[in-house]
Amino acid sequence: MVVNIKGDEPPETSTVVNVETGGLTRRFRRAHAVAGVDLRIGPGVFGLLGPNGAGKTTLLRVLATVLPPTSGSMRLLGRTPADQAGRREIRRRLGYLPQTLGYYANFTVFEFVEYFALLKEVPADRAQKAVARAIERVRLDDRARAKLRTLSGGMLRRVGIAQAIVNDPELLLLDEPTAGLDPEQRVEFRSLLREIGERSTVIVSTHLVEDIGAACARVALMLDGRIVFEGTPGELTSRGTGFEIGDAPLERGYAAVLAKARA
Amino acid sequence: MHDHASDPARGLDCTACRRDLETTPIDVDLSGIWTGVMSQVWAGRPGRTELVARRVLRSAGLARALVTTPSLLLSWLVASVVVLAAGVVVSLSIDTPLIPLLAPGLAGAGIAYAYGPGTDPAYEIARTMPISDRMVLLVRALAVFGLNALLGIVASVAAPMAGGVALAWLVPMTAVSALALAAATVSGSANVGVTLGLAGWCIAVLGGRITGGHMDTAASSQQLVLPYLIFAACCVGIVLRASRFPNHRRQRWS
Incomplete structure (x- = not known):
């Protein structure tokens, strides 16, 4: 999100959207790994949370143009990866x-x-x-x-x-980037993420909710191939108010959203 | 850095260079200079083969992808040379041409191991590169085929048949290579590619032995040239279809 203020005029907001998907699906035989995902993501660090098998890795692989989607629309960095020229331009960035x-x-x-x-x-x-x-x-x-x-x-x-x-890169996709890093390295890595996120779109898939709280401006929670929550880490935390499962406020929010989605 | 510009590592120990760095105005991007120096210290020089490949392919990335082909590595080449050398020795001692039978099998195995998941460790990342993996596959397959053809020709010259050096086996070699490539690409497994390539070649050799009466019928029969070429063209078509993106009608972009 870029906000321009010109003199006394009201703030003019122009939104840069680097990732835009509509009804995105990816199927492996009969299993829907990604089952209709709608996303609009601009510059900043975007966290992707979810239990094992939720579809995070498949979604990242589709966004990375490793896999084509089964159906739905997708624009990355203002281009569609459907044609070779667009795909090549996206991959360069x-x-x-x-x-x-x-x-x-x-x-x-x-x-x-x-x-x-x-x-x-x-x-x-x-x-x-x-x-x-x-x-x-x-x-x-x-x-x-x-x-x-x-x-x-x-x-x-x-x-x-x-x-x-x-x-x-203007679009950086990281699947479990902090796996194997020690606590000091993770702190340094989050700092690197925030630095890159100042001008690029960074999408981080992780199991570690503390990474999300420390580095991400926005977060989405996936379950069974769908996005069941999207908002700020603060909004996710607030969903956990009164919920007892989880050691940290963000964990309680995560658990509460999952429990509600499963119910 | 005076005359140490070409050798930054020495420059770091040079008193004059260090004094220059200390007296450099503070608005100079010292961090950037340091990164530039370290990049030269850390970087290796590309080999001759890679430099030639860069000129021919007009792409530094494609050239690097070519010289990292698993079946073009030294260990693989040594193994190929040993197999063909043994073939030459045995051919001369029993007076039976073995090179036309060995060369297609070797080429098929090499091509199956040229590129793909399970063969190339960084295949997943390579699929997100602007240089398409189909182009990498094409360049690597052609290079492996060319090198194997060259080795086979040298071996044929070393062990000529009664009528002189015959290179008719280059046609079945093309067919076996195309079969191995198609099988490896469709299945995503180099082992499947090698197995099908070698199995197909063994069936052709045994079939030729039964129908033609000679072990090398499958490698030398003029009547088989057209079927081999048609078969190879079909396999190449399968490879092109399997390696396109998106690779399935149901998987569509909109």
């Missing part, structure tokens, strides 16, 4: 971290991130500097020349994040 990061064990951190910088068509003369910057942003400077097979799970997760942000 997209960053994606899948739930499971596949990697080349013999590549160094730098080589791995550089590989995707080149595949994302970052110009060759700028690619190396972009790679170094991405590696610095995820605090892997001291391991830039280390082989990937020598890294811990948390470090590999940060390598995955580095490849996702190497092209300064």
Whole structure:
């Protein structure tokens, strides 16, 4: 959301929508992994919560253009991915971290991130500097020349994040990005998310409600392929008032919305 | 950084360079300069093959994708050379041409392992790249086929048949490679591609032995050239259909 104020005129609000879906579905045989999702998301960090099997990963894969939807409409960064030119333009401005990061064990951190910088068509003369910057942003400077097979799970997760942000994406899709990160790294990562979210759209799928509370401006809760709640973390918290399940206010809100949706 | 611009790592130890950094005006983006220096320290130089590929393909990304092809790695090439060398030795000792039988099978296996889920570890991320995975598949498959054809030709020259060097096996090699590629692409499994490619080739060889009386009938018969080419074209059509996006009529964008 961008708000422009010109002198004494009332605030003029122009909304940038980077993700727009209508009735989006994705079916695997008879199972509806995504069952009619309507979203309008602008710049900022958007959290996607939900229990296992809710459809979060499938929704992210569709938004990442890995999977085509079974039906429904979708516009990303103002383009439709249905045609090849639109898809290519979207992918140039997209960053994606899948739930499971596949990697080349013999590549160094730098080589791995550089590989995707080149595949994302970052110009060759700028690619190396972009790679170094991405590696610095995820605090892997001291391991830039280390082989990937020598890294811990948390470090590999940060390598995955580095490849996702190497092209300064306008749409960043992260599936369980904090899995394997220690508490200190998670705090740093949330700070990175907020920084990227100042000008880009970041969609984070996670199980950890504290990540949502700390980093996200808006949050959606998925259940059985549908969005059953969308609002701010504060609004989600308020749904948990008087609900007893959950240790933290946001957890109680999460549990309360899920219980109501299931009922 | 004086004459250390080409070697930033040395520049970091150079007194003059460090003094320059200390006296640099504060409005200079030191962080950006540092990142630039570190990028040169960390980056490796692309190999000759990759540099040539960049020129030919006119894409640095596609060139990097090509040189990371699993079935073009050194270990795979060594294995292919060993198999063909053994084929040459045995062919010479028993006076029976084995290279026309081995080369198509090797090429089929190599192509099945060129690209795809389960073969390429970063396949999921690669599918979100502006350089389409179909283009990566095409470039890798052509490179693997070309290299295997070259190795097979060298082996054929080393073990010529009675009538001289015959290269008729290049046609069945095309068909076996196309079958392996189609099976791997449709099933999403390199193992399925190899299995079907080799099984198809074994059936063709045994069928040729029964009908033609020779082990190499399937590799050398002129009558089979057209059927092989039609079969290969059908397989390529299947690959193109399976690798398009969206890949199913019901999966539509609107």
